[in-house]
Amino acid sequence: MTETETSSETVATGHTTLLEARDLHVEFPSRGRRARAVDGVNLAIGAGEIVALVGESGCGKTTLARTLMGLERPTSGSVVYDGKELDYHSKALKAYRKVVQLVLQDPMGSLNPRHTVYEAVAEGPRIHGLSGEREIVAEALSRAGLRPPERFFLRYPHELSGGQRQRVVIAGALALNPKVLVADEPVASLDASVRGEILALLLRLRADLGLSALVVTHDLGLAWNIADRVAVMYLGRIVEAGPVEQVLTAPRHPYTQALLSVLPESPERIVLTGEPPDPTRIPGGCRFHARCQVLASGRAAEAGVDAKCRSQLLDILPATAAARAACHYAELSA
Amino acid sequence: MTLLELDDLSVTYRIASGEVPAVRGVSLKLESGAALGVAGESGSGKSTLAMALLRLLPRDARVGGRILLDGEDILTMKWGRMRAVRWAEASIVFQGAQHGLNPVQKIGDQIAEPLLVHNLAKPDQAGKRVAELLEQVGLPAWRARSYPHELSGGQRQRVMIAMALACSPRLIIADEPTTALDVMVQAQVLTLIKELIAERNISLIMISHDLSVLADVCGQLAVMYAGRVVEHGPSREVFHEAKHPYTRALAAAFPTVGDPVSRLAPKGLGGDPPDPMDLPTGCTFHPRCPVALEECATLDVGLWPAGDSRTAACVHVRAKEEAS
Amino acid sequence: MTAVATSRRRLALGRFWRSFRQERAGMAGLVVLVAAVLLALVAPLFISDGVTSVVSGTGTKWAAPSLAEPFGTDESGRSVLLMVWWGSRTSLFIGFLAALLSIVIGMVVGIAAGHFRGWIGAVLMRVTDWFLVLPSLITALVLAAILGGSTATIIVAIGITTWPSTARLIRSQTLSVEARPYIERSKALGGGHWHITTRHVLPNVAPLLLASTTLEVASAIVTESTLAFLGVSSNKTSWGTMLRASYDFGAATQGAWWYILIPGLCILAVVMAFTLVGRALEAVLNPRLRKAGA
Numbered sequence: 001m002t003e004t005e006t007s008s009e010t011v012a013t014g015h016t017t018l019l020e021a022r023d024l025h026v027e028f029p030s031r032g033r034r035a036r037a038v039d040g041v042n043l044a045i046g047a048g049e050i051v052a053l054v055g056e057s058g059c060g061k062t063t064l065a066r067t068l069m070g071l072e073r074p075t076s077g078s079v080v081y082d083g084k085e086l087d088y089h090s091k092a093l094k095a096y097r098k099v100v101q102l103v104l105q106d107p108m109g110s111l112n113p114r115h116t117v118y119e120a121v122a123e124g125p126r127i128h129g130l131s132g133e134r135e136i137v138a139e140a141l142s143r144a145g146l147r148p149p150e151r152f153f154l155r156y157p158h159e160l161s162g163g164q165r166q167r168v169v170i171a172g173a174l175a176l177n178p179k180v181l182v183a184d185e186p187v188a189s190l191d192a193s194v195r196g197e198i199l200a201l202l203l204r205l206r207a208d209l210g211l212s213a214l215v216v217t218h219d220l221g222l223a224w225n226i227a228d229r230v231a232v233m234y235l236g237r238i239v240e241a242g243p244v245e246q247v248l249t250a251p252r253h254p255y256t257q258a259l260l261s262v263l264p265e266s267p268e269r270i271v272l273t274g275e276p277p278d279p280t281r282i283p284g285g286c287r288f289h290a291r292c293q294v295l296a297s298g299r300a301a302e303a304g305v306d307a308k309c310r311s312q313l314l315d316i317l318p319a320t321a322a323a324r325a326a327c328h329y330a331e332l333s334a
Numbered sequence: 335m336t337l338l339e340l341d342d343l344s345v346t347y348r349i350a351s352g353e354v355p356a357v358r359g360v361s362l363k364l365e366s367g368a369a370l371g372v373a374g375e376s377g378s379g380k381s382t383l384a385m386a387l388l389r390l391l392p393r394d395a396r397v398g399g400r401i402l403l404d405g406e407d408i409l410t411m412k413w414g415r416m417r418a419v420r421w422a423e424a425s426i427v428f429q430g431a432q433h434g435l436n437p438v439q440k441i442g443d444q445i446a447e448p449l450l451v452h453n454l455a456k457p458d459q460a461g462k463r464v465a466e467l468l469e470q471v472g473l474p475a476w477r478a479r480s481y482p483h484e485l486s487g488g489q490r491q492r493v494m495i496a497m498a499l500a501c502s503p504r505l506i507i508a509d510e511p512t513t514a515l516d517v518m519v520q521a522q523v524l525t526l527i528k529e530l531i532a533e534r535n536i537s538l539i540m541i542s543h544d545l546s547v548l549a550d551v552c553g554q555l556a557v558m559y560a561g562r563v564v565e566h567g568p569s570r571e572v573f574h575e576a577k578h579p580y581t582r583a584l585a586a587a588f589p590t591v592g593d594p595v596s597r598l599a600p601k602g603l604g605g606d607p608p609d610p611m612d613l614p615t616g617c618t619f620h621p622r623c624p625v626a627l628e629e630c631a632t633l634d635v636g637l638w639p640a641g642d643s644r645t646a647a648c649v650h651v652r653a654k655e656e657a658s
Numbered sequence: 659m660t661a662v663a664t665s666r667r668r669l670a671l672g673r674f675w676r677s678f679r680q681e682r683a684g685m686a687g688l689v690v691l692v693a694a695v696l697l698a699l700v701a702p703l704f705i706s707d708g709v710t711s712v713v714s715g716t717g718t719k720w721a722a723p724s725l726a727e728p729f730g731t732d733e734s735g736r737s738v739l740l741m742v743w744w745g746s747r748t749s750l751f752i753g754f755l756a757a758l759l760s761i762v763i764g765m766v767v768g769i770a771a772g773h774f775r776g777w778i779g780a781v782l783m784r785v786t787d788w789f790l791v792l793p794s795l796i797t798a799l800v801l802a803a804i805l806g807g808s809t810a811t812i813i814v815a816i817g818i819t820t821w822p823s824t825a826r827l828i829r830s831q832t833l834s835v836e837a838r839p840y841i842e843r844s845k846a847l848g849g850g851h852w853h854i855t856t857r858h859v860l861p862n863v864a865p866l867l868l869a870s871t872t873l874e875v876a877s878a879i880v881t882e883s884t885l886a887f888l889g890v891s892s893n894k895t896s897w898g899t900m901l902r903a904s905y906d907f908g909a910a911t912q913g914a915w916w917y918i919l920i921p922g923l924c925i926l927a928v929v930m931a932f933t934l935v936g937r938a939l940e941a942v943l944n945p946r947l948r949k950a951g952a
Contacts, residue, residue, distance in 0.1 A: 192375055193375060193584060194602055196603070199600035226600055249592050271522055
């Protein structure tokens, strides 16, 4: 372990870093304790890159996404956009929210039931005082695949299908001509046959507009479908990150291996016992050691790292393009 | 031995603005100890089907056809007999594990309730039975003293399964039992369900929109679209070599990680699931079908044999069948 | 396009009106209300402040209701009918304005307390609770006594003692609206506090406010009467001051039941009407309540 640098200039070949989390920590008070929801994360999203952030509920992925959006203030560390640290003054934050946009899981809930499609899409341009509102709305709707846009202007959310609603939410984000889209489980509440279309839309927006995206999901198949890079999060930290092909076909961290093994098609399952862990009680040593199948099976002991697993903290993974895993056992073979 | 048989089951909801045909003539068979997966999207009628099996539909629903449980028609059963069936022979696990439990009652009491109501256990023995049930679903016995909010989502779903098992039913109907759960917890719950059906000879009807999960747990798979079964057969074959274009689309919606075909190529269907009040003419799938022919707009193809113990409702399947 | 938008809005209004008309009690209340307000508005066309003057009281004292004086006369021979008519202006005026004041304070505090969580919300809620536990009638009495008797004083006294319940109601509604994902989306679009509260929260709490206002007017009228009966009034004839006078001049011992009953019934009718309309509005505008009632 010599990598102690916590930032990077470029992420992947051909991608200059656009949005970055540097040594980010976010803590909340939770029932009298401190929940370390994000506990030291370096993550970079390059221009035109789609990064999938994968993990179970409670691992801190949504908090990380919200912090990147500036909706949550980090306890320490920083969010860096285009080389500049995010400024939390309301003016600067408002400007930032023109370039980084959010798409939430539940499109029905993300749209005010009292607002028409037109009003929903025009909300951003109105907040930022953009001129030519009607053209912007029409353009955004057709970019999001709702054509002809005029037909949708006066519809209310409840008159649309789930897929159409999510397109309206995406159009609302596109209306501000953003550079980065942060999508939190963008297809989880959609019908199976519609999911692919929405994902294809994200890929098309990247191709047409050069839009970068951070897609937060629990679904590894989704990461395989659209992401260039994937970061696997466990208990507030990224435990493995790298190009999708590498991480998802040859995972090195036992947690990633377990996640992949429980997919319906995989040959041999590693079902982790116990419930998703509690961010108010992060174990010492490797934070995964209590559930780690490599440690439990004795392979870690054979390799002589079991003591390290239980007691020695791992360094925070740097935000580099190459595949990395935060695991004492995996380091041996690296 | 056939445990459950649906014969031309139809369910129509009557609402203010007209009639909504939710299930339109479904015939299925479930052998004792077997597992049948019913796949479909919202509005496909799969949840209505599940509710109809135990006559849990609202009063404005009109049910036609027959549902035979051990040869006895559920639809014409007396109310008292129906209640007995609901507890003792078939039980249902809903998707919303959060809402299925009473928040102000200890889970042990909730599991024991049907046992006491039906005199299946004396109050002093109920605690022991509850402990057994909790153990079967992989929860420690002391959890009986917990309240629902003290449990995680996965644990609550286990409690729901324990409740379903309480009266030793022969049939369990699981409606999206893992939808709201994390992958790892989902795997735990699915493993549990698989073990239960294997060890205790319980039959299972599992309803989900995720074809890969159904193919994993169930031997047979029925795919529903707009209130009808459009494909039926052994689940692995249906999942891997779908004959109906809709099944193909559903299967592709959950890609296999590592499969180069789906890499950076998400696949979906254009259009939206049909409105049951305004179903397309001909084959209900034709407006979204990538391989539709001109005749599909007018021709409603029923289920055709599509290989060994398989059926599919598609004009292409029929053409192949007629050619051979 | 705006034409279509307006027509949609008109359609929604029509839907609202149709479901309101289903509420029989509400409709009855509305009829009484409209009548009362119209009568109060047109009163100056027929009568003037003179009907309340003791000097111009020309009739017999304590005259029982008759054809000439349908509601009888008081201790100075003034017509109870004309006094009740004229007095309705003060009662309704104070009722409406006090309710408005109370609602506006309640709305601002409620939305602010729900929107700004953290110390601002906490402080606002403590203040609200403090006002809530104050015995409002006594506070109003004290306030009116300090500020001196005028219509404005009465309005202020009622307004600032009745807003806390509205604030609590609006705050809880604000909290539930703010928990919706579209608020998060709006923030992510760059919407500030003003944008979120006026574009998303306010329209969502508005129906509740409307229903609450109607109920608040009723209680303000009662409070005004109570204050007047207890001796705190604006020195203008209102239903409350009439009751007070009937007590002062021993209407009961005189057997002048009409002097007590007529203003009392007026208060009852108007308060009842406001309450019925308020309940009906609540039922129509709050779908959850409607479902529970069905």
